[in-house]
Amino acid sequence: MTLKTNIRAMKKTLVLIAAAAGLTFAAQPALAAGEGHALRNGGFSFEGPFGSFDQGQLQRGYKVYREVCASCHSMNLMHFRTLAEPGGPFFSADQASPAENRWVKAIAKEAQIADIDTETGEPVMRDGTAADRFPSPYPNATAAAAANGGAAPPDLSVMAKARHGGANYIYSLLTGYAAAPQGLQIRPGQHYNMYMAGDLTPFMPEGAHVPPGGFIAMPSPLTAGQVTYDDESVASVDQMAKDVAAYIAWASDPRQVQRKQSGLGVLIFLFIFAGITYLSYRRIWKGVAH
């Protein structure tokens, strides 16, 4: 009976794990069609069950975002205070609270926030505070679309969750601009990117090999040395792309690393609990044929 129950319990766990693996696999099948290249791997520190963010990389990534991306892309779900939450780019152990973080206060102060005067009700611009959201580069979606050839640049708040491949996708896309393949007809205001989703068949000469990738309205946003890093890192396109991808991955789910850490504790607890329950099960069923 001992062996039998053991094998049964094991079988069930295996079935569940197999089912889970199958589901994960089955959940994303349809996406192969129309996708570009296999993504480049940024080797991010936050991947895997034990991974965590590299704070220096997040700070560099935030700088790239603010100096490059933020001129067209909003990040509407982000507050300045979020930058100093545990795991965030400007978290420091001695801060009283994220809103009291001195770097965050300084960064927020640089932003001009549209508000109304509390006395007169007149529209005014005031300095930002840690409680403010990141201001949008455009007054509204229509203005954003009008300034960008008819389509508003997407909000970047959850971008790593909104694309398959997450940070690796963003990293690949930002470094995926290449000279257009021969014969490709590019419409005005469009750019060829080998990682962009799409199907280029209609834009290639009949019978020609269809290259991977698709069209993107955003021109290649990064040039070497565009951002002056505050550490020793060299601001190559590759480095900036990697850093900003890491920053966006953090912003998309700021609690992911803390969650993984508590998850380890939860799993250890559950395994011990399972062991104890299994022993009580064995003890209660001892001598009972079943």
Place this chain on the structure above:
Amino acid sequence: MSDHESTYVPKTGIEKWLDTRLPIVRFGADYLALPTPRNLNYWYTFGAILALCLVIQIATGIILAMHYVPNTEMAFASVERIMRDVNGGDLIRYTHANGASMFFIAVYLHMLRGLYYGSYKAPREMIWIVGCLIFFLMIATAFLGYVLPWGQMSYWGAEVITNLIGAIPVVGEPILIWLRGGPAIDNATLNRFFSLHYLLPFVIAGCVVLHLWALHTAGQNNPVGILIPKDRQAKDTVPFHPYYTVKDGFAIILFLILFAVFVFFMPNALGHADNYIPANPLVTPAHIVPEWYMLPFYAILRAIPDKFGGVMAMFGAIGVLFILPWLDTSKVRSMRYRPTMRTFFILFVIVGLILGWCGAQLPDAPVIGDFKTFILIDGDLNSYLWLTRFATAYYFAFFLIIMPLVGLRETPQTIPATISEPVLSGTEETKG
């Protein structure tokens, strides 16, 4: 089991007082003492697991509803706000979202167990039918809930599914408008979906009470599939507590390990990235795919070239489960003693997985390699369209043809006279 005597004796004064007015303690005590077949295997633990899933969904859902804003302008941001600014909000939301998947893993295994051991056969038809009703309500609830974050898949999923109603001749169109609260999916739709998503879990909870009531009236089935004679009660059953509380408890913890792996380490693995793009009625996603647990039915829907026909087939695929007790002509409950039927059952499970796989593919895409064979009616034979059709045909044939015919024609193996017999002679080890 139905007529087991109450062994509860009130001890304290308050228990005695209560027992003559509202015997709720007696009810609980009798429940725990319920004689339960001693040979239930781990496939029988999914009932308890499902009860837990329902509790988890309701508990996390109530908290989410405290923070969620059912407004097309604010719904998406409010869900993200829960995950960023509410204490523990990321865990609550991811538990709720992955909880739906876990709920469906458990319910599918629970139903397949019922199918394999013949748990739907007399006298347990009502347990099965109420169970099917719960399953149907679960699908409805999950669909409504998936719309609430108001991402691209939420919106376009709602568009596709509500449009199906419009396929019904004559009355379809007015019902569609009534259902959506207007000519298009909009704020009115989101609000009523939220309201119904909050309501249905409690209807499910009510049905669970009926499910258990029917279970305790007809008595629990077991892997051998025979009714336990009255004079064997003492030998063949054990009290539910502690024997099955501890066994179910162990299975629940194993299940929670799987659950935790998803919630803590890969919370978005079962979802679709497009649902993190706010809903945009002007941009259709490249592929509109439902959540994995609906894929088999979505595949059946798309297998039929006619829209209304597809809707009928999809609802028929669930509807046929309700009449299952009368489609099975076998005198033997458990497939453990029905080798022919067992083969068809295994094939059925495989076909179900194939249907799920097909539901996520483009119908025109080739199944094997990248070559064309020949056009059969309206599609290449080497396409998911035709694989889906063959699988759909088997799905219905399993219930409507195989089950009645095999029951009449097969020669089942000898069934043990008591459930103790296989237990004590050790045959169970080979039959698992």
